[in-house]
Amino acid sequence: MSMYVKDKPLRVFLADDHPLLRMAVRLSLTQQKDMEVVGEASDGYSAVEKIQASIPDVAVLDVEMPGLSGIRAIRILRRVIPEMKIVVLSTYNKEEYIREAIQAGADGYVLKRVGIDELIRIIRGFGAGERVVSPYLVNLALGYDPLQMRSEPAGRPQLTVRELEVLKGLTQGKSNKEIGLSLHISSETVKSHVKSIYAKLEVKNRLEAATIAREKHLVE
Secondary structure (H helix, E strand, O other), X not given: OOOOOOOOOEEEEEEOOOHHHHHHHHHHHHOOOOEXXXXXXXXXXXXXXXXXXXXXXXXXXXXXXXXXXXXXXXXXXXXXXXXXXXXXXEOOOOHHHHHHHHHHOOOEXXXXXXXXXXXXXXXXXXXXXXXXXXXXXXXXXXXXXXXXXXXXXXXXXXXOHHHHHHHHHHHOOOOHHHHHHHHOOOHHHHHHHHHHHHHHHOOOOHHHHHHHHHHOOOOO
């Protein structure tokens, strides 16, 4: 079980598809006497696999990763390692992303414009089980009703914000590359979202997805 013990290094796992960001955070964390980085991953599938193998005290995850999204990874990890602290490190300060993180089971949602010293303080606080307050930490409990968030209109597929953005691109006839450029994400990440969209809409191709999107008014 992952339970932080005082006087032992705080075990931290980093998952982000930007290698330079991971390297910067890793170097800063390894300079802390009370912390150690026990693993890294650049995609959601690797993150889930490696985290289950190393079981850190705190997992720091980006919400936008290829293969398996950070949100879906959080859902899996919250079930299999309920005692582990999960901190989302995200570029997005949109309510929809924050709501998805809450639903998935994140303990904290930190904006990427945070300074490294402040990020270290936040990670250390969560690892110690303290109440963490920071201008870069979105208060996940403030103003949200989890029960209300879990309720969706009958018959309406539960697509994430990013999946809806990708779906809109599909209905406009854009290629994966064009969608990726417009959303500032890789073609592989777009491909992953398209696969998830097909599964949720229960369709097999773009034409069927676009048809369902219009019938259910999923895109404007």
